[in-house]
Structures are given as structure tokens and as C-alpha cells.
Amino acid sequence: MEAPEIHPQARAVLDRQERLRLYPLRKHGVRRLRLLMRVTDWFQNRNPPAVGATEDRTVPGPAGSLPVRIYRPDGTGPFPTVVFFHGGGFVFGGLESHDLLCRHLVRESGCVVVAVDYRLAPEHPFPAAVEDAYAATEWAAAHPGALDSTGQLAVVGDSAGGALAAVVSLMAAERDGPAVDYQVLVYPGVGLDEDHPSAQAHTGIVLHEEDLEWFRECYYGSDVHLRNPYADPINAGDLGGVAPATVVTAGFDPLRDGGKAYAERLVADGVAVRYENYEDMIHGFATNLGADGIDRAHEAVAHIADDLRDAFDSP
Structure with a gap:
């Protein structure tokens, strides 16, 4: 399941992270870490590729206005829609942290x-x-109409955002909610078990x-939530x-x-899945799309875009 060694480009990313001396994160506190990560976000997302247009706006949320950023491709619509949820352990991240990934996803898909x-x-x-x-x-x-959309819809997320994409897909199915045509879960934070070989070997x-x-x-506050399928959809009775x-x-x-x-x-529950494991990669690799990033991140985004196009082109 893993290559003999980490890819040199991923190793270079790890070396840069080590020089920042951020770990363990707990010792810094949330406020300081968020400030530090804004600096790293700026560095990682500098010189972003152009897209057709971007729009920052709010939409109605359960606690008031919910900020979103809409990225539109070049060309004449309508276009399929992807709702994207960023990673960051449910504690970090935002519109800036994954701006580069969203831009590449728009351009590719x-x-x-x-x-x-x-x-x-x-x-x-x-929740x-x-x-x-x-x-x-x-x-x-x-x-x-506000999105110039075909009405076709996918949810995509990485890490904690991957868990959210999976949960949204489950909620939509159980509640007869919005019609989600496809879901993309990039190293999602689901089903984690400390006894898994990957957790034993690669934590750290x-x-x-x-x-x-x-x-x-x-995120959970109390262990009472850990078995909730809307916290971790692997707990769902039927997917x-x-x-x-x-x-x-x-x-x-x-x-x-x-x-x-x-x-x-x-x-096992009858859902069509394409599973791909990047054997020489590390957690978070798909966001490393800059000039000093990871080539396989571009490969992963291209493959995800192919899957979205295939899903939306299907009858």
C-alpha cells in the first residue's frame, strides 16, 4: 500500500514543514497557528492560475450568512457544479488555504x-x-441560475473536507435532499482506527x-459523537x-x-467507486500545486477532473 520510500518532491515538502517547527500543533494554540498558516497559505498560493471569474459572496447558513467563493471556468455555460469543502482538521483552513486547488480543479474539469x-x-x-x-x-x-449551472452537482473535499463531502452525500440520500451526482473524497478523515497498519506505521x-x-x-467535544454517522459516515448502517x-x-x-x-x-453496499492510492505520497499532497510543489498533485487533480466529466456526461 506504500512505496519503498516517499517521493523526493513529497520529502522536500516534509523538510520545509519541519523547518517551520509547527509540530506538535497543540503546543501553539489555535489563534497563533491560524496566523502562521495564513502566511504559509500566501506562500503556497502565490501566482495562481487564472480562471474565468471569481466571486466572493454569502449564502444562507444555519447560523447566518455563510461565506463562499465561486470559481467559474472560461467559456460559455452552463457548467456542472462542484461544491468544495477544504481540509484542516475542522480547525484550520478556509477560502485562501485551498484557492490554488480550486483554481486547478476549475481549469481541469x-x-x-x-x-x-x-x-x-x-x-x-x-455538527x-x-x-x-x-x-x-x-x-x-x-x-x-446564480451559478450558470446545468443542475448537475458533485461534492468534493480533502481530508476533513473529504469527510464533509461523504457526510453531505449520506445526508442527501437519507433526507431525500439535493441530488448529488458524484462525490470525490481526497484522503478523507473517515474510518480512522489507531490499530490500522497505516496509523501504526505513518502517524508522525x-x-x-x-x-x-x-x-x-x-471537533467532537465529547466522545458521545464518535459513533454518529454524520460525524463519521463509516458508522452508517447502509450507504x-x-x-x-x-x-x-x-x-x-x-x-x-x-x-x-x-x-x-x-x-459492499452497491455504490460504484474508483479507488486510487498514491503509494509514494503523503497526507495533503494534492494541495501542493505550486512551482515548488508535487507533480503527482497535478496528476491527481487531472484524474479527479476526468472522473467528474465522466460522471456528468453519463446518461
Whole structure:
């Protein structure tokens, strides 16, 4: 499931992270870390590729106005719609942290991308992020005219955002909600078990054990939520009604086996899945799309875009 060694470009990313001396994250505190990450976001997202247009606006959310950023491709619409949820352990991230990834996804897929700035823990623990993600998806489905959309809809997310995309797909199926045509889960934070071989072998590469525990504490607040399928959809009794999926994992990621287990659950419940494991990659690799980034990140985005086009072209 993992290559003999980490790819040199991914190793270079790890070396840069080590020089920042951020880990363990818990020792810095949320406020300081968010400030530091704004600096790294700026560095990572400098000189972004152009898209047809971008628009920052708000949509109705369960706690008031919910910020989103809409990315439109070049050309004449209408276009399929992707609702995108960023990663960051439910504690970090936002519209800027994944701007580069969203821009590349727009350019590769030809879809309108709606990036959602959902509420973050610990200020807003579970289920705030889930409620925001679902509300944004409902809005996108109900307002195709505002997006110049065909009405076709996918949800996409990485890491914590991958978990949100999976949960939104489950909620939509169970509640007879918005019609989600496809879901893309990029190294999703689902099904994590400390006894998994990937957790045993690779905790400490990007994701450290104490940081994973800290994220859980910030987001869940109480262990009573851990078995809730809207917190982790691997706990759902039946996944048979959810949208077809692409599930992407990374070989040197402690979350790898949880993502693989979720893909296997989807298949067992009759859901069409394309599963791809990038054996020489690390958690977070898909956001490293800059000049000094990771070539396989571009490969992953291109494959995801192909899957979206195939899904939207299907009868």
C-alpha cells in the first residue's frame, strides 16, 4: 500500500514543514497557528492560475450568512457544479488555504466550483461544519441560475473536507435532499482506527498522534459523537443510496486505511467507486500545486477532473 520510500518532491515538502517547527500543533494554540498558516497559505498560493471569474459572496447558513467563493471556468455555460469543502482538521483552513486547488480543479474539469468557508472548531464544534456544508450544497442545488449551472452537482473535499463531502452525500440520500451526482473524497478523515497498519506505521508523517487527538477533541467535544454517522459516515448502517465516488488515498498517510475501508464499504453496499492510492505520497499532497510543489498533485487533480466529466456526461 506504500512505496519503498516517499517521493523526493513529497520529502522536500516534509523538510520545509519541519523547518517551520509547527509540530506538535497543540503546543501553539489555535489563534497563533491560524496566523502562521495564513502566511504559509500566501506562500503556497502565490501566482495562481487564472480562471474565468471569481466571486466572493454569502449564502444562507444555519447560523447566518455563510461565506463562499465561486470559481467559474472560461467559456460559455452552463457548467456542472462542484461544491468544495477544504481540509484542516475542522480547525484550520478556509477560502485562501485551498484557492490554488480550486483554481486547478476549475481549469481541469470545466465545472463551476463553490468553495465553502464553513465554521471551524473549537469555537464551533460538531455538527456546525456538517450543517454549513449541507446548507451550502442545498443552496447550490436550488440556485443553478446564480451559478450558470446545468443542475448537475458533485461534492468534493480533502481530508476533513473529504469527510464533509461523504457526510453531505449520506445526508442527501437519507433526507431525500439535493441530488448529488458524484462525490470525490481526497484522503478523507473517515474510518480512522489507531490499530490500522497505516496509523501504526505513518502517524508522525504530517499528522502526528497528539495532533490527531487534538483535532478530535476540538471537533467532537465529547466522545458521545464518535459513533454518529454524520460525524463519521463509516458508522452508517447502509450507504447504498449515496452518490458514486472517487476515493483517493496516499501511501504514507495514517488516514490511508480508513479511506480504503470506506471505499470498500461503499462497494459492499452497491455504490460504484474508483479507488486510487498514491503509494509514494503523503497526507495533503494534492494541495501542493505550486512551482515548488508535487507533480503527482497535478496528476491527481487531472484524474479527479476526468472522473467528474465522466460522471456528468453519463446518461
